[in-house]
Each structure stands twice: as structure tokens, then as C-alpha cells.
Amino acid sequence: MSKVCIVFDRLRSEEKMLEKQAIELGHDTTMLDAKMTQINTDSSKNDFQFGDVVLERCVSYFRGLHFTACLEFLDVPVINKFEVARICGNKLFMSLLLKKHGVPTPKTYFSFSADAARENLEKVGYPLVLKPVIGSWGRGVMPVKDKDTMDAIFEIRELTDGPHDRIFYLQELIKRPPRDIRVITVGDQAIAAMYRKSTGGFKTNIALGADPEICQITNEIEELCAKSSKAVGGGILGVDLMEDEKKGMVVHEVNNTVEFKGLAKVTKKNIPKEMIEFALNSTRK
Amino acid sequence: MNCPECDGNIKIPDDASNGEIVSCPDCGADFEISKSNGSKVELKQAETVGEDWGE
Numbered sequence: 001m002s003k004v005c006i007v008f009d010r011l012r013s014e015e016k017m018l019e020k021q022a023i024e025l026g027h028d029t030t031m032l033d034a035k036m037t038q039i040n041t042d043s044s045k046n047d048f049q050f051g052d053v054v055l056e057r058c059v060s061y062f063r064g065l066h067f068t069a070c071l072e073f074l075d076v077p078v079i080n081k082f083e084v085a086r087i088c089g090n091k092l093f094m095s096l097l098l099k100k101h102g103v104p105t106p107k108t109y110f111s112f113s114a115d116a117a118r119e120n121l122e123k124v125g126y127p128l129v130l131k132p133v134i135g136s137w138g139r140g141v142m143p144v145k146d147k148d149t150m151d152a153i154f155e156i157r158e159l160t161d162g163p164h165d166r167i168f169y170l171q172e173l174i175k176r177p178p179r180d181i182r183v184i185t186v187g188d189q190a191i192a193a194m195y196r197k198s199t200g201g202f203k204t205n206i207a208l209g210a211d212p213e214i215c216q217i218t219n220e221i222e223e224l225c226a227k228s229s230k231a232v233g234g235g236i237l238g239v240d241l242m243e244d245e246k247k248g249m250v251v252h253e254v255n256n257t258v259e260f261k262g263l264a265k266v267t268k269k270n271i272p273k274e275m276i277e278f279a280l281n282s283t284r285k
Numbered sequence: 286m287n288c289p290e291c292d293g294n295i296k297i298p299d300d301a302s303n304g305e306i307v308s309c310p311d312c313g314a315d316f317e318i319s320k321s322n323g324s325k326v327e328l329k330q331a332e333t334v335g336e337d338w339g340e
Contacts, residue, residue, distance in 0.1 A: 010317075010332070011304035019302075033304050061337040089337075136339015162336075238340055255340035 002280050003028040003051025007067060009035050009058040013261050014272075018055060021272035027280070034058050039070045053279045054078040055236075057257055061089045061134065064257060077283045079275075080235035080256055087232045088256035092133045092169055094232065101231035103224065104250045106242070108171045114154045117168035121150055128170040136255075138205040143173060174242045174250065180204045181215050181241040181249075183225050184260055184271060186278045188234055190217045190225040192260075192267040212262040220249060228254050236275050286326060290314040297326050306331050 004022045008015045008031065015031070022029040030049045037048075054071055056078050058064030065085050071078040080088075087093045098105040109124065111117035121128060121144065130153060132140040144150045157165040178198040183190045193215040196204040204210045215221075225239045228251045238258030241249050260271045288295050293311030297318070301307070305318045307328070315331035 008304055010306060011302055016302070016305075031302065031304070059338050060335055061339065063337075132336075134337055139336075139339075257340055259340050 001026055001028055002053075003030070003049075004276060004279065005030045005032055005049065005051045005054045007032045007034050007037075007054055007056050007058065007064075007071075009033065009060055009063055012059070012259075014259055015057050017260075017264065017272040018057070018275060021270070022276045025273065025276060027276070034063055034067045037067075039074070043070075043074060045074045045076055048074070048076075050074070050076045052077070053283045055275065055279055056080065056085070059257070061085075061136075061256075065089060079279045079282065080237070081233060084233040084235050084237075085256045088237070088254050090133050091131055091253070092167060094254055095169075097231050098228060098251055098254070101227060103228050103231055104247060106171045106174055106244075106250050106252050108169060111168040111170070112166060114158055114168070117170065118150065118154065120168075121170065122147075124170075126150075127173045129173050131169050131171060132164060133167050133169050134164050138203040141203060143202060144170070171252070174252070175245045176242045178202075178204070179210075179243075180252075181221070181243070182263065183215075183217070183221060183239045183241065184258055184263060185225050185229045185237045185239055186274045187282070188226045188229040190222050190239075191274050192263050192269040192271055193217050193221060194263045194266055196262070210262075212266050214266045224249055224251055236278065286328070288312060288314065289316070289328060289330075295328075297321075301326065 004027045006018050056064050056068050068078055068082045068085050072082050095108045109120050111120050127143050127145045130142045130144050179195045183193040195213045195215045196210040198204045228239045229237050232254050238255035240253040241251050244250050264271050288309040291312040293309045295309050306315050308315050316328040317331045319329040320327040
């Protein structure tokens with residue numbers, strides 16, 4: 001019998017599905033609330049019940065990232081690895097790596113001040129999509145369609161002036177059907193995919209109410225997902241693709257602590273089972 | 286159990302676990318189950334959605 005630990009900070013249905021599956025597979029399963037855990041520089045692996053492998057499932061990116069750093073300090077095998085979490089949690093880092101590894105990805109412009117971003121927008125032309133480098137569920141993603149919109153958005157950014165507000169990530173607006181594709185990859189392999197159909201606006205996040213619909217994993221999807229997964233360091237991931245009218249499939253995002261509640265509703269694949277088995281197998285290599 | 290905010294009635298599922306979020310049907314406040322031991326359940330204020338929340 002193996003020992004599996006699921007680290008969370010908010011117990012969602014995904015974490016409950018993983019727990020249930022791990023128990024059904026006969027593994028000794030521990031649920032650990034990251035918010036209630038104490039770790040220090042003198043801690044050792046044996047002070048905790050982390051077991052053979054940890055699935056890091058915090059909804060807070062920074063909490064999960066820092067917790068993962070502590071786990072790796074303690075030599076505890078964790079899925080995903082710190083480096084994977086660091087890259088996938090930041091859209092700029094992720095876009096650079098996708099491009100570097102030859103994965104087709106939307107053209108994205110990076111500026112490091114409002115003035116430089118303004119100058120770039122005037123040069124490149126509208127529309128571009130402004131995305132916060134850290135964040136999820138489509139929050140703060142805005143189409144910048146004209147100069148007035150740009151001025152308003154940039155003014156708000158200058159007022160809030162958070163550390164990441166000074167990084168301007170502007171992406172070409174992809175001409176595509178009103179949907180995108182979410183693929184779950186486990187160990188570089190696409191295991192399930194769905195279309196996320198927009199319910200009106202241009203965003204297609206399930207968290208915003210997009211409708212999930214099963215999508216067949218074609219060879220093209222399989223290859224693009226394997227390439228994307230390898231580019232960011234592998235593990236358990238959510239790869240997002242768009243169908244560009246001219247360029248074909250492009251990968252716009254790779255997610256670290258992937259949510260699969262929507263996909264679990266439409267696929268026959270046992271997603272949590274695949275995840276638990278992969279996590280344990282990765283420790284045996 | 287009674288909502289700590291408005292005294293409304295919050296139903297706690299039998300299979301509820303620590304860390305799970307329950308909402309008050311009357312005032313809409315979210316609470317996290319901090320301790321569940323049989324029929325005895327303790328609630329604490331749930332964290333609000335953070336800028337870094339998500340996938």
C-alpha cells in the first residue's frame with residue numbers, strides 16, 4: 001500500500017474526487033490543509049505525514065508555490081514540481097517557454113511601463129488582449145479595442161500599482177470560434193479534452209459559466225499537448241488551445257493546479273485515477 | 286447549525302470534511318469547516334477570493 005498526501009487550502013470537489021479515488025485504489029490517504037501546517041528550516045520529512053508523494057492542490061498560487069518549495073527542501077516528491085508551478089503561474093514566463101520550444105502560441109507583447117505599453121499599442125494597433133501575468137479564471141483579462149479603453153485601463157493600473165501591474169502582457173486577439181479547448185495532460189499525455197463554449201462574452205472559462213462539451217483528442221492535439229507539457233517541465237497540467245482561423249491550433253496557456261470538475265462531467269475517463277497513478281509512478285522511476 | 290453572521294440555518298452535509306466551504310442560504314456568507322467530529326462542527330470565516338486564486 002502506498003501513501004498519498006493531498007495538500008489543499010480550500011477543499012473543492014476536485015480534491016474530494018482525488019481523495020476518494022486514492023482510497024478506492026487502496027492507498028493510505030492524508031488530506032493536509034496548507035493553512036494549518038508549520039514548517040521551519042530545521043524540519044525534516046519524518047516530522048510530517050507526507051507519505052510517498054504529495055499532490056499540491058492549493059487554489060492560491062503563491063501559497064501552493066511556497067509550500068512546494070518547502071516540500072522540495074524536505075526532499076518530499078511533489079506533483080507538480082516547484083519549477084513547473086513557477087512557470088505555469090506566470091503567463092509571461094509560460095509564453096516565453098512555449099515559444100522557445102516551438103509550440104505555436106499567440107503573438108504576445110511585453111512592456112514594463114504604461115508608457116512603453118501605450119507606445120507599443122499605438123504602433124501594433126488595436127485590438128490586443130491585456131492579461132495580468134498572475135491570475136486565473138479570466139479575471140482581469142480585457143480586450144483593448146481602442147485608445148480610450150487603453151487609457152482607462154492603464155490609469156486604473158497606475159492607481160492600483162501592484163507589483164505585477166507594472167508588467168504589461170498584451171496578446172493578439174485570436175480570430176476563432178466562440179470556444180477554446182481544455183486538455184488535461186498527465187505525464188505529457190493528453191487524457192481528456194473538452195470544448196469550453198463561451199456563454200456570451202469573449203471569455204471561455206468554466207469558472208465564468210462556460211459550457212463544457214467533450215472534444216476528441218486528435219493527433220494534432222496530442223502532439224501539441226505533449227510538446228507544451230515538456231516545455232514547462234511536465235507533470236499534471238491543463239493545456240488550453242484556441243483554433244485560429246488562419247494559423248490553426250495555438251496554445252495560449254498551460255495550467256498548474258488544474259481544475260477538472262467541468263471535464264469530469266463530460267468525459268468517460270477517470271481523471272483522478274490517472275492523476276493518482278501518475279503521481280505514485282513518478283516516485284518509482 | 287446556525288450561521289455565525291445572521292443566525293440563519295446552515296445545513297452541513299453528513300460527509301463534510303475539514304476545509305470544505307459551506308454557505309448560508311439566508312445571508313450568503315461563506316464559512317470553512319475548521320473542525321468536524323461526528324455531529325460537532327466548527328466554522329470559521331472563509332477566505333475571500335485572492336488575486337492569485339485559480340489554476
